[in-house]
Every structure is written in structure tokens, then in C-alpha cells.
Amino acid sequence: MTDRQVLIAGAGPTGLVLAIWLTKLGVPVRIVDKLPAASSTSRALAVHARTLELYSQVGLTEAVLEKGHKTPGVRLWVSGQEKASISFDTVGQGLTPYPFLHIYPQDEHERLLIARLEALGVRVERGVEVLGFAETVEGLTVRLKGPDGVETTAAAAYLAGCDGARSAVRHGMGVGYPGGTYRQLFYVADVEAKGPPMNGDLNLDLEAADFLAIFPLDEGRRARLIGTVREDEGLDLDKLKFDDVSDRAIRDLKVEVTKVNWFSTYHVHHRVTERFRGGRAFLLGDAAHIHSPAGGQGMNTGIGDAINLAWKLAAVLAGRAPEALLDSYEAERRAFAVRLVRSTDQGFRLATAEGPVADLVRTRLVPLVLPAAAKVDDWREFAFRTVSQITLNYRHQPISAGRAGEVHGGDRLPWIAPSPENGGRDNFAPLARMVWQVHVYGEASPALTAWCAERGLPLEVFAWSPACATRGLKAGAAYLLRPDTYVALADPSGSPKALEAYFARVGIRP
Template sequence: MNRSDVLIIGAGPTGLVLALWLSKLGIHVRIIDKTLAPGTTSRALAVQARTLELYRQLDLADAIVQNGHRVAAANFWVKGEAVARLPLTRIGEGLTPYAFLEIFPQDEHEALLIERLETFGIRVERNTELESFTETGDGITAQLRLPDGQEETCQACYIAGCDGARSIVRKTLDSGFPGGTYQQIFYVADVQASGPAFNGELHVDLDEADFLAVFPLASEGHARLIGTVRDERAEHAETLKFEDVSSRAIEHLKVKIEQVNWFSTYRVHHRVAEFFRSGRAFLLGDAAHVHSPAGGQGMNTGIGDAINLAWKLAAVLSGGATAKLLDSYETERIAFARRLVSTTDRVFSFVTAEGKVADLLRTRLAPFLIPKLTSFGASREFLFRTISQITVNYRGMPLSEGVTGHVHGGDRLPWAHDGEGDNYESLKNPTWQVHVYGDTSDEMIAWCIEHHLPLHVFDWRPAFDAAGLARNGFYLLRPDTYVAIADNSADPKVIERYFRDHGIRLFFG
């Protein structure tokens, strides 16, 4: 009987990242997908800064930046004219090594993840479907339907449902999926074209309640059109063609279409599962939460789920922690998912609202306010922090303790950079580690050496103060680079007590 540590259902970005992270940490995974081949079309485009930061742990960030497209600006159009421009080139300068908007289509993204996963000897099992599963005392027993139609019984310690909005894992767990469905039909078209909106920047039409945007891709004259329709055409989504929706792009954004490579339509929901974990089964990505594409958050949130769960599963399976560590996955990720669904729903509802007042706000007020607001550094920083997901934090949650400087337990470690380097180099290693900015005690140094806990002591520099880091305290960092403890002492007993209380064993490799 085939047995793995973790059986992953679904080979989209969420499932692939989970498989990749676990494989890097020495965990035996099996990943299946019911599709015949990887997708050749994609809706998700943006790879946010926080995802790129975490991808450094897998040596993926540079490949994405090199092969993707950095968007220089967002342009907003009204009545056939560009009326506002928001520069994006260094919108997050000083906050992250990736202070820009990166476009890297999901199909190319998946191909890169699959290629890297194969270096660990793991291949996605295609045309293979989960039929059912049950939990036994020490694991999961699953029934799979193989490509030849035969049924296979397999076992795993845990099962991860990364199988999308129609998740069989979620349905088997009988988790509710409350929320709703947007009335609009969304469409995506991959086109080659020319015109002022094909200058390598992002363009958004504010004219009507139906959303329309042009997202640039790496190839010159190549872009993704994403839009909505809500009139009588939406009632016949299955027969909708590009010709039915293209006139608006041609007229409003002055697009000259040369070739349509592909076109598809879909409906979007805004839902969050009632729970993300039941026993040995977990829900991640679209199986756990779906929302509007506003802000390019969906794929990145699923990847965040995968990284959050991966190090915890690896710790438990390798004997480095007790199973209670896994309780924190749902606590940390469901709170963020609920906030995100609420936020993206409000933004999308504003952009697509109907009526004279809504039209006035979009076409007159928004073009006036956007340049004004973004001329202030604080406004630009708030916008970038929100969209880039660098503000995602786990403050006040069970694995987060303390505060020192401006940094709380549960925060992403702030990036500090100057001419002497940055404080992120050690984060490439996905392990527990301690950062000290300034000086620490001989006791702390000796304790960390004895317990094989990496300790990085940085000579105090103004860049650390500017980033909000405290002098001479310490930050215990989790393997996913979030702060577990922020403490202004140099006492290793604080760390020792933390590990003991959370069932984490004091050995590190």
C-alpha cells in the first residue's frame, strides 16, 4: 500500500509550494491532480513582495524577477483618456528587497514550481483523482482513481486539500463555505495588441460599472485583459466570445487587437470555509477561501497558507514538535482570510458599483484623488504595505509573544538595508533562528551554541533603528521568518520556556 507523509490534493501554486517546501525539509510527499496537464492559461498574475521574500528560501525569487515583468506604473482612464498615473517602480522602497509590482503569469509560475519539485524526485501524478478518504488513529486512508480507471488505496499521515473552490477534501470534511457569488461574469483574454495601453504599464478603465484592466506581460505588445460583464450577456457566459466584449477595450483604452491567443470566462465567489483543519486534514488556497481578484491577492494568499503549514507539518513529522503545533495553522490563516475577503469585496464593490453617484466617484473623484493621495509618502507606503502582504501578521495569536522596538511577536521581521548589507540573508535558511541587533549576553551565546540554534548578532546601525528594530534585545524567528518572540532582554530562558510551552523540541539541524 502506497504511503506518504503528506498526501497533497491539487497541483496549482498552493499545492506545488506545499510539496516543494515539505520536500526541501525532508518530508515524503505525494501530489495528485485530476487534470491531464498543467494549465496553459491563467488568471493570477501578480507575485507580491511578501511571496518573493519567502521564495528566497527556495531560491525562486530571482528566477521570477528575471522572467517576469516589473510594472512601472498604474494608469487610470476616463472617456478614452489616461487621467491619472501612479508610479510603482519603487513604491515600497526601503520596506523590502522587492519594492515593486511583479507580473509573472500563473501558468509560467506553475511550470517553474514543477521543474523545481522534480529536482527532489517528486512528480505530479496527473489524471488522478481523490474519490474519498477517512481518518484512522495514526493517519489517513484515501481512495484514488488512477488514469486507467482503476482504484488505489493509499495511506498518509496527513492530507492537504489544495483542490480549489470545488474541493472534494472540504466537501468530505463537511465544512460550510459561506459567502456569495458576484453577479458579474469575469473574462480573461491573452492578446497581442498595440496602442497607448500597451506600453508595459497597468491600465484600468474607470468609465463604467464593468471592470476592465490591461495587465502587461514580459513580451512586448503582449498583455492580459481582465474584465467583467453584467448585462444580458452574463446570462449566456458559456457562449460568450471575445468579440462580445472587445469593443470596450478598443474604444475606451484605444487598443488595437492583433491576435487573441486565448479567451475564457468564469464566475467569482467570496467565501471562507468554516474551518481550515479537521484532525489530520487541512484546507489551503481556494479550497479554504475565494474572493474577488482585486489587488492580486488570491494566489499569494494560497502560497502563504502553504508556507505557514509546511514548516509546522515538517516539525511534527520529524519529531521536532508535538502535534499541537498544527492547531496554529487555522488560527493564523483563517483570521487573515476573513479580513481579506471582506476587504477585497469592499474594493471590488466600489469599482463596479452602478448609478450616477458611483459613476461620479469613479470618473471624477477617483482620478482627482489618486494623484493627490499617492503624492504623500505615507499614502503610498500604506497602499504598498497592504497589497504586498508585508503587513500580514499573527499578533496576539498563540505562537506570538512580546514586543520590543516597534516589532511585535507575530510580525514579519522588518527589512533593514544600508551600504553594509541587509538583515535578510540568514532568512534563506528555513529554520528557527535568533536575531540580535547590538549586543547580547554570554549566556545567550552559550545557550544557542549548546542547542544548535543559529544566532545572528548584528553590530548596531542606524538602519536598524529606522526599521523599528530594538537595540540589544532579541527576536526569535520562526522558519517562515515571522517573529515568534520579541524581547528586550538577553535571557535565553525566555526562549527555553517558549519552546517548552509550545511543545517544540530543542534540537535544530
């Protein structure tokens, strides 16, 4: 089986999702992690709408929603006063089945993913470290060191580096990791507390000297605090405890911490590796890109990397696509990572900048501008689309083509909520199958129907409704969906000739 096996280094959310998707697609996997046990603490918290949409492919969405905390909105505070609030429910209504921010700590998230992977018959091999690898005629030979210190070799068709910012796989590929590290030291504390901000929303406090984010973990009891450490207070940063950090923001917000479950400090980096692929080795998640916590994008982006790569590896290993398809992983995901690091860097610098001008912008200008912007429908929708990652697209990439209505090849398929006009059907329901499929909104031509039937390509026809027009779809057009639910081809004519030409060009047999 090693001629088809994918070896995954790193059992965080990125590596676990990759292992689950590949296993569901029939690809044998081996997943190793150098840590002796899964982490019991974490910084990543947000599970965004796009991740929840994709999780429905493997039946994870409901489990995540049951275990986490649905966060209906965000509130902005300055000097102990609430200055602005935005409701996610209102902003995201009609855009996605999940119009909210979902808080689910990474350590708990990992335990769920591990359990699901074990139910599929795959266990994480703990205490196993990647030392190096070399390509052979048939695949890869990977050097491993086990928990007993003994070195062994393993054969694999491909190697996926999901092994974090200090990735051994990236080191073995010999690629750079340009970027930098922010000067500020941050802390994260898992606490039980009470007070006005323990309201179930995400609460952000922008002070002249401090930054504090309060992420709710339940309805008003547990929260995760993320804030800055003031380095001008003569603290021993190597032995820092929660009692040592500046409590000005906490005190102004009248947050009374009754118990500290755990506390740690960290520096924030912003980097994107030069290459995401080197022959048969790939980089995903923090091994490929790392950025500020602004917007809670990190874990979701790594999960997106995994799902993008999984179906492509499966297609190539099954002989249904050329090796060149794998180049599209880097083209699509690196372009997004570069944009993401740039945008989160701008927001992060605004929230944490120091000096009188920065203080004025953060504590006076932002509280004035944000409430006004929040009243503008287009701005609210843009903000939600961006943070939730539903606006992420692969337009102008090698395997994206066409345009029908306002939907381009490479776009996420717009969600059409069930309604009487469309017979109560949810157009996302068929996407649970990780297969190529064609969607038509309106009427499909007999030629297209026959062509899809001859090739065993699922054809889903939905009644036309006003919502279809609102979301930019074109009546009678053919939308070819990839196994990861993105539009591969948008053809306004709805003709099978366009689909035939597309598959011939990219060399894929669905």
C-alpha cells in the same frame, strides 16, 4: 514511509509550493491532481513582494524574476484620459528587496514549480482524483481513482486539500463554504496589442459601464485583459467570444488588439471555509478561501498557506513539536483570509458597482482623491504594504509572543537594506535557511551567545544602524525567527530566559 508521508491533493501553485517546501524539509510527499495535464491558461498573474521574499528560501526568486515582467507602477484611466499614476519603486523603496509588482502568469509559474519539484525527485501524478478519506489509528486512508478509472487506497500521515474551490477534501471534511458570487460576468483574454496603455505598467480603466485592467506580460507587446461583460447587450453568454464583449473601454484607451491567444469568461466568488483543519486533513488556497481579483491576492495567499503549514507539519512529523502546533495553522491563516475577503470585496464592489452614484464615485471622485492620496507618504506606504502582503502578521496568535521596539511577535521581520553602517549585510540572507534562528541588532549578550551555541540555534548579530531604528527594531533585543521567517518572540531584554520560557510554553524543540 507512509507513516510520515503527506498526501497533497491538487497541483496548482499552492499544492506545488507545499510539496517543494515539505520535500526540502525532509518530509516525503505524494502529490496528485485530477486534471490530465497542467493548465495552459490562467487568471492569476501577480507575484507580490512577500512571495518573492519567501521564495528565496528555496532558490525560486531569481527564476521568477527572470521569467516574468517587473511592473514599476500603476496608471488609472477614465474615458481615455490618464488621471493618476503611482510608482511602486518609489513607494516600496527600503521596505523590501522587491519594491514592485511582478507579473508572472500562473500557467508559466506552475511549469517552473513542477520543474523544481521534479528536480527534487517528486512527480505530479496526473488524472488521480481523491474520492474520500477516513482517519485510522496511525493516520489516514485515502480513496483514490486513477486515470484508468480503477479505485485504490493510499495511506498517509496527513492530507492537504489544495484542490480548488470545489475541493473534494473539503467535501470529505464536511465543512461549509459560506459566502457568495458576484453578479457580474468577467472575461480574461491573453492578447498581443499596441497602444498607449501598452507601456509596461498595470493600467486600470474605470468607465461608467465597463471595467478594464491591462496587465503587461512583457515590454509593450503581450498583455492580459480582464474586464466586465455587459449583460444588457443580448449576448449569448454560453458562446461568448472576444469579439462579442463590449469594446468601449478598449476603444477609449486606443488599444489595438492584433492577436487573441486565448479567451474565457468566469464569475467571481467570495468565500471562506468554516474550518481550515479537520483532524489530519487541511485546506489551503482556493479550497479554503476564494475572493475577488482585487489586488491580485489569491495565488499569493495560497502560497502563504502552504509555507505556513509546511514547517509545522515537518516539525510534528520529526517529533520536535506537539500535534497541537498544527492548530495554529487555522488560527493564523483563517484570520487573515477573513480580513482579506472583506477588504478585497470592498475594493471590488467600488470598481464594478453600477448606477449613477457608483458611476460618479468611480469616474469623478476616485480620480480626484487617488492622486492626492498618492502624494502622502504614509498612505503610499500603507497601500504598498497591504497589497504586497508584507504587512501580514500573526500578532495575538497562540505561538506569537512579546514586543521589542515596534516589532511584535507574529510580525514579518523588517528588512534592513545592506549599507556601510551594517557592513553591507542583508538581514534577510540568513532567512534562506528554513530553521529557527535568533537575530540581534546591536550587541548580543554573552549569556545569549552561549545559550544559542549550546542548543545549536543560529544566532545572527547585525550592526546597529539608523535604518534599524527607522524600521522599529530595538537595539540589543532578541528576535526569535520561525522557519517561515516570521517573528515568533520579540524580547527587549535579549535574555536567553525569555527564549527558554517560549520554547517550554509551545513545546517546540528547534
